[in-house]
Amino acid sequence: MALKGFRNIQIIARRKIINFTSNTRFDSFLSPVVVVSLKMTTDTIERFEKKIVNNDGKKLYCRYWNEEQQADSSSTRGLVFICHGAAEHCLCYTELAMYLIDNGFYVFAHDHVGHGQSDGDRVHVETFDRYVNDVFQHVDGVKKNFPDNTPIFIIGHSMGGTISVLCGLERPDYFTGVILIGPALIPSPDAASPVKIFLGKIAAKILPQLCVIKLDSKGLSRDAAVVKRYDDDPLVWHHGLKARWGVSFLKAMDTIKEKQSTVEWPFLALHGDEDKLCDVEGAIKFHELAKSTDKEIKIYKGLYHQLHNELEEDKKVVFEDIKSWLMKRS
Secondary structure, eight states, X not given: OBOOSOSEEEEEETTEEEEEETTOBOGGGOOSSSOOXXXXXXXXXXXXXXXXXXTTSOEEEEXXXXXXXXXXXXXXXXEEEEEOOTTOOGGGGHHHHHHHHHTTEEEEEEOOTTSTTSOSSTXXXXXXXXXXXXXXXXXXXXXXXXXXXXXXXXXXXXXHHHHHHHHHHHSXXXXXXXXXXXXXXXXXTTTTOHHHHHHHHHHHHHOTTOEEEOOOGGGSOSOXXXXXXXXXXXXXXXXXXXXXXXXXXXXXXXXXXXXXXXXXXXXXXXXXXXXXXXXXXXXXXXHHHOOOSSEEEEEETXXXXXXXXSOHHHHHHHHHHHHHHHHHTO
């Protein structure tokens, strides 16, 4: 793949700067998961990545994959906002984004406050309302550029699933549909025992930014290459989840537990039955209790937490399931 129309480009990958000319072939340098940032002219780069300022004055890194690919968005089937999980960042979803673009969707995302290239203390919020407000601010800004009847979807993974459900609860008629990938909807029995919750609440008051839980990256995917990319990614927070954030997370899940029986909006829940990071029972119970007439759940046998980053053949099935569900509603 040779670059045309640009005089020079720098690609920053794993903190190393590589210079390219318009005739350089660089296929081997680009990965859908490895963090890359294309440094072109200011006008060009602002079309597909920029920062918006949230209501707390924090700058959020935003990605617009259609603009990067110069894809025609005039006849888009719908808007898709991707809501990433805890400690990671939105560029981890490039492969899924490109797949959806190829199927006619406009796909965008941002790094949550305290994540990736956004401002804020790393993986720290007082309340999950901050994440929810940022989602609505961003999507409100993007949808102004499209006809009023354009379908709007949100895809949330893990903590992003928690945020997506909270968004749906706050504005039930806002999204055309919600897709949850390995959502965190109930506390993990191992990580959130009564004793650990009690100690975590004490720590949250005394040392709110104390790291209390570290994620086991081996539970992300059966694909060893995916795990290695995650472990090597400098934009991932590798130092553990913090006490105050943990209490806020539990409160968010309590809100979902209390209100899930009121849900009437369309959703698709996807979960691996070997997910050790987020309990599959949360998705099952959510599907069971929601009042939605348009609701679906799929449990994939043997798959881990990041269904969108599983081994190739299984990942293709997940991608196809996501695409089919979206296309039927757009």
